[in-house]
Amino acid sequence: MPLITPIEQGRPDQYKQTLVNFLAGDRNYMKPDLAHGVIEMAHGSGGRAMAELIDQLFLKHFDNRWLQQKQDHATLQTEAGRLAMSTDSHVVSPLFFPGGDIGSLSIYGTVNDVAMSGAQPLYLSAGFVLEEGFPLADLSRIVQSMAAAAREAGVVVVTGDTKVVEKGKADGVYINTTGIGFIPETLELSPTRICPGDKILINGPIGNHGVAILSRRENLAFESDIRSDLQPLNHLVAAMTEAVPGIHFLRDPTRGGVAASLNELAHQGGFAMSLEEAALKIDDSVRAVVELLGLDPLYIANEGKLLAFCAPEDADRLLQVMQAHPQGRNTTVIGEVQVGQAGVVSLNTRFGGKRLVDWRYSDPLPRIC
Amino acid sequence: MPLITPIEQGRPDQYKQTLVNFLAGDRNYMKPDLAHGVIEMAHGSGGRAMAELIDQLFLKHFDNRWLQQKQDHATLQTEAGRLAMSTDSHVVSPLFFPGGDIGSLSIYGTVNDVAMSGAQPLYLSAGFVLEEGFPLADLSRIVQSMAAAAREAGVVVVTGDTKVVEKGKADGVYINTTGIGFIPETLELSPTRICPGDKILINGPIGNHGVAILSRRENLAFESDIRSDLQPLNHLVAAMTEAVPGIHFLRDPTRGGVAASLNELAHQGGFAMSLEEAALKIDDSVRAVVELLGLDPLYIANEGKLLAFCAPEDADRLLQVMQAHPQGRNTTVIGEVQVGQAGVVSLNTRFGGKRLVDWRYSDPLPRIC
Numbered sequence: 001m002p003l004i005t006p007i008e009q010g011r012p013d014q015y016k017q018t019l020v021n022f023l024a025g026d027r028n029y030m031k032p033d034l035a036h037g038v039i040e041m042a043h044g045s046g047g048r049a050m051a052e053l054i055d056q057l058f059l060k061h062f063d064n065r066w067l068q069q070k071q072d073h074a075t076l077q078t079e080a081g082r083l084a085m086s087t088d089s090h091v092v093s094p095l096f097f098p099g100g101d102i103g104s105l106s107i108y109g110t111v112n113d114v115a116m117s118g119a120q121p122l123y124l125s126a127g128f129v130l131e132e133g134f135p136l137a138d139l140s141r142i143v144q145s146m147a148a149a150a151r152e153a154g155v156v157v158v159t160g161d162t163k164v165v166e167k168g169k170a171d172g173v174y175i176n177t178t179g180i181g182f183i184p185e186t187l188e189l190s191p192t193r194i195c196p197g198d199k200i201l202i203n204g205p206i207g208n209h210g211v212a213i214l215s216r217r218e219n220l221a222f223e224s225d226i227r228s229d230l231q232p233l234n235h236l237v238a239a240m241t242e243a244v245p246g247i248h249f250l251r252d253p254t255r256g257g258v259a260a261s262l263n264e265l266a267h268q269g270g271f272a273m274s275l276e277e278a279a280l281k282i283d284d285s286v287r288a289v290v291e292l293l294g295l296d297p298l299y300i301a302n303e304g305k306l307l308a309f310c311a312p313e314d315a316d317r318l319l320q321v322m323q324a325h326p327q328g329r330n331t332t333v334i335g336e337v338q339v340g341q342a343g344v345v346s347l348n349t350r351f352g353g354k355r356l357v358d359w360r361y362s363d364p365l366p367r368i369c
Numbered sequence: 370m371p372l373i374t375p376i377e378q379g380r381p382d383q384y385k386q387t388l389v390n391f392l393a394g395d396r397n398y399m400k401p402d403l404a405h406g407v408i409e410m411a412h413g414s415g416g417r418a419m420a421e422l423i424d425q426l427f428l429k430h431f432d433n434r435w436l437q438q439k440q441d442h443a444t445l446q447t448e449a450g451r452l453a454m455s456t457d458s459h460v461v462s463p464l465f466f467p468g469g470d471i472g473s474l475s476i477y478g479t480v481n482d483v484a485m486s487g488a489q490p491l492y493l494s495a496g497f498v499l500e501e502g503f504p505l506a507d508l509s510r511i512v513q514s515m516a517a518a519a520r521e522a523g524v525v526v527v528t529g530d531t532k533v534v535e536k537g538k539a540d541g542v543y544i545n546t547t548g549i550g551f552i553p554e555t556l557e558l559s560p561t562r563i564c565p566g567d568k569i570l571i572n573g574p575i576g577n578h579g580v581a582i583l584s585r586r587e588n589l590a591f592e593s594d595i596r597s598d599l600q601p602l603n604h605l606v607a608a609m610t611e612a613v614p615g616i617h618f619l620r621d622p623t624r625g626g627v628a629a630s631l632n633e634l635a636h637q638g639g640f641a642m643s644l645e646e647a648a649l650k651i652d653d654s655v656r657a658v659v660e661l662l663g664l665d666p667l668y669i670a671n672e673g674k675l676l677a678f679c680a681p682e683d684a685d686r687l688l689q690v691m692q693a694h695p696q697g698r699n700t701t702v703i704g705e706v707q708v709g710q711a712g713v714v715s716l717n718t719r720f721g722g723k724r725l726v727d728w729r730y731s732d733p734l735p736r737i738c
Contacts, residue, residue: 066528074528087529088530171534
């Protein structure tokens with residue numbers, strides 16, 4: 001069954017203009033207009049609009065070597081070794097969804113970002129922006145969920161902050177978490193180590209998180225047994241890096257899904273990537289929903305998945321270790337890095353065809369994390 | 370001129386109930402009702418409502434020794450020494466105000482929280498929650514302000530995150546910053562070191578930040594030359610701790626002002642504190658506004674001030690060093706810690722009177738940081 005190309009979900013006018021500019025050969029067509037433009041939902045998606053905004057605004061003014069690495073964490077040299085630091089503001093809507101809530105998401109989201117550096121996450125901060133009128137019973141449930149998630153991941157919330165804004169100036173609660181942990185000396189995970197020939201692995205089926213959120217959206221609630229794949233990945237990463245310390249790179253394909261993560265890496269590294277549709281697992285229930293709605297699971301967010309890049313000779317061992325771990329039982333090798341046109345990600349379909357997995361301006365589901 | 374006792378600015382019904390319960394001798398009168406209550410603006414103020422919410426909810430569920438210290442930062446033991454970590458979500462309204470904006474505030478706010486541990490802040494993360502439709506030109510101005518503030522404080526923004534919410538679900542932009550730095554081995558700043566006899570110093574006049582924000586509020590804009598006292602305090606702290614390494618404790622009196630900071634410390638430590646009105650500096654322009662509006666500057670937020678506690682024999686040297694520093698020229702000794710009724714902060718007026726500086730449920734100005 002072929003993966004279905006989705007309907008473009010961004011603003012029609014923006015999309016049309018983007019397309020017109022693209023067809024006219026304008027290479028700046030995705031750059032934000034900093035003088036006259038405004039923030040669009042696309043700037044918070046995992047797509048190219050966000051990447052361009054970060055490049056043109058944040059990297060430009062905060063110009064430093066840590067941000068230039070364009071990772072979801074910074075690696076900081078200290079006398080005690082390399083410290084990984086990562087931050088995430090969580091604005092998921094709705095706050096409670098099948099398989100989790102904003103509380104567990106805010107812990108695992110940052111735990112996973114820190115873990116992608118190879119570090120064991122140790123300490124987290126938590127900053128709350130609360131909306132006036134938000135029920136304390138809901139807040140209590142969220143805080144308890146955070147505490148349980150922190151225990152599960154083996155991290156401690158050591159410092160925090162609470163702000164309140166007037167009713168109508170937020171959406172219940174937003175939670176920022178920032179995490180730190182030390183990276184073992186033996187590891188050197190970096191996008192610069194990805195090279196042609198590398199195998200690409202993922203620890204299970206894709207799209208569950210985004211579709212679980214979608215199933216509870218006010219304007220499109222539907223009955224299903226789909227649960228978010230939300231889970232901490234640090235224990236899995238520890239098993240992987242212990243068995244295969246030479247692993248090249250890890251990334252969790254959250255906003256924008258597998259497609260956005262791979263496109264960004266292929267674009268930055270100047271190589272091509274090829275995926276095998278037959279190796280990409282998608283749960284039947286997820287497949288049913290995405291086909292109905294015309295969504296492409298490659299662009300849908302995950303919250304308990306990681307993409308691993310390793311040398312071909314390490315792939316079997318890594319696959320074995322991942323499959324032996326509770327968080328990696330359904331791991332498959334989904335593709336490889338190739339010499340080829342820089343930034344091009346393609347998919348070999350089940351029927352012997354080939355299609356482009358392009359880097360979209362936006363992703364179809366806003367506020368999934 | 371005596372300091373004027375302010376009108377209670379919280380919700381009248383809540384205040385009345387609080388008062389009724391207080392008069393009835395109910396010691397739980399300020400505890401949040403976690404089953405049926407809702408978030409009030411007071412829960413984000415620096416007053417007692419926030420302290421109670423933190424106690425009853427966050428400390429209870431995240432139960433750990435770092436949070437139990439009830440500081441604005443956590444001190445984490447690492448192989449490279451003690452790491453200080455602090456987080457703040459900034460929701461100031463309006464975004465631009467005399468003397469600063471949400472960008473510089475988000476940098477200095479966290480720099481100062483880290484500095485209060487005695488650490489030199491090194492690295493910051495920045496998490497943005499952006500509202501759809503927010504002008505990119507304003508965002509650009511804010512990011513440039515952050516970059517300039519980071520340079521001034523000598524810190525680097527090493528990692529970040531960008532989220533977007535629908536129009537009407539935020540208020541332009543909220544910024545979380547989380548900062549880290551290492552604490553010099555020679556220092557041991559802790560509220561547990563405050564003891565009767567300690568002198569209390571502050572590095573200048575109070576109330577400027579809150580009144581500067583107030584002067585630009587939509588419902589109460591007025592012309593004045595009052596500017597926020599927003600400034601980085603880490604350079605001043607470095608000079609202070611080098612000259613007087615035995616200093617007991619530092620705190621920046623932000624939300625809730627000097628009154629909330631001192632009440633919380635007196636309450637936790639079980640001692641009394643006495644202030645001298647004649648030693649408390651208040652700019653004439655600030656005094657004119659607070660008298661007109663019936664506000665008490667002791668409860669108004671500062672963003673460039675610190676309270677220092679030291680042994681009486683260190684006070685002269687500390688005063689000298691602070692007054693010699695650009696950020697401490699107007700330092701005065703404003704009072705002392707005393708054996709007395711636990712948690713009682715009092716003020717000796719210019720006219721030889723004495724009044725209670727109580728721990729209020731809320732502070733009068735929401736969203737000042």
